[in-house]
Amino acid sequence: xxxxxxxxxxxxxxxxxxxxxxxxxxxxxxxxxxxxxxxxxxxxxxxxxxxxxxxxxxxxxxxxxxxxxxxxxxxxxxxxxxxxxxxxxxxxxxxxxxxxxxxxxxxxxxxxxxxxxxxxxxxxxxxxxxxxxxxxxxxxxxxxxxxxxxxxxxxxxxxxxxxxxxxxxxxxxxxxxxxxxxxxxxxxxxxxxxxxxxxxxxxxxxxxxxxxxxxxxxxxxxxxxxxxxxxxxxxxxxxxxxxxxxxxxxxxxxxxxxxxxxxxxxxxxxxxxxxxxxxxxxxxxxxxxxxxxxxxxxxxxxxxxxxxxxxxxxxxx
Numbered sequence: 001x002x003x004x005x006x007x008x009x010x011x012x013x014x015x016x017x018x019x020x021x022x023x024x025x026x027x028x029x030x031x032x033x034x035x036x037x038x039x040x041x042x043x044x045x046x047x048x049x050x051x052x053x054x055x056x057x058x059x060x061x062x063x064x065x066x067x068x069x070x071x072x073x074x075x076x077x078x079x080x081x082x083x084x085x086x087x088x089x090x091x092x093x094x095x096x097x098x099x100x101x102x103x104x105x106x107x108x109x110x111x112x113x114x115x116x117x118x119x120x121x122x123x124x125x126x127x128x129x130x131x132x133x134x135x136x137x138x139x140x141x142x143x144x145x146x147x148x149x150x151x152x153x154x155x156x157x158x159x160x161x162x163x164x165x166x167x168x169x170x171x172x173x174x175x176x177x178x179x180x181x182x183x184x185x186x187x188x189x190x191x192x193x194x195x196x197x198x199x200x201x202x203x204x205x206x207x208x209x210x211x212x213x214x215x216x217x218x219x220x221x222x223x224x225x226x227x228x229x230x231x232x233x234x235x236x237x238x239x240x241x242x243x244x245x246x247x248x249x250x251x252x253x254x255x256x257x258x259x260x261x262x263x264x265x266x267x268x269x270x271x272x273x274x275x276x277x278x279x280x281x282x283x284x285x286x287x288x289x290x291x292x293x294x295x296x297x298x299x300x301x302x303x304x305x306x307x308x309x310x311x312x313x314x315x316x317x
Contacts, residue, residue: 031105090148117211205217
């Protein structure tokens, strides 16, 4: 009996030490100084492409741009996108460009705590210093709003930030959005947007029980989005079977209208209204070109070019 007690006490002590180690485990790395001059117009364009305005603005409730978004209801709890205006107390007004870079590319706040993955920071991991400088410059032009976003309503144990360190170790993959040799400029631009800024895989790829993307079902659709929404498959074969072409998909990203004459609803309507309709015709077409010839069936954003699918003849009309 005494031996059992000793073993129990020892196991509890080891568990406590392991927990303390995880809590103390630092994540992320210090970004290099961001010394480039930002371009406000390019930053505003990138913010639209990245969904910043769509997610962090609750226009339906009368909220100001970037002052905090509508609640995201998930199986883990309800998340509230933060205030990204330059208010020093409730927004990002007291941040530096470097802390902004760490938040965007690594998903870690100025206090060193990791963000919940409701924020799709993995898709922004390859943003360049110039991208960060441009976004930072654009956000400085937004009117500050001295109102805090609501606190996340997340129950135990999902409210424990230290647990996100384990989540990151298992599911944080940097995107592979850099140019691929021997591909067209349009295809590569579409790849950069789809796998990076526009983070299409965040919604159109199913998730596992831990909330990580199912890397064996890239772009295959997700029937369990926040708020009960659904995202259909955007794999080329499914797009074709449903009557889509490159032209109609590019037009839908501008208008929100499908080939059947129906309109997007739910979160995709918001994506178009606050994001993709502001993109250039060339960028919308590039996204469509890429989706009709994308790498799928592998490890989503970490798919290797050796595993790339055979080239498909793209249907233009």
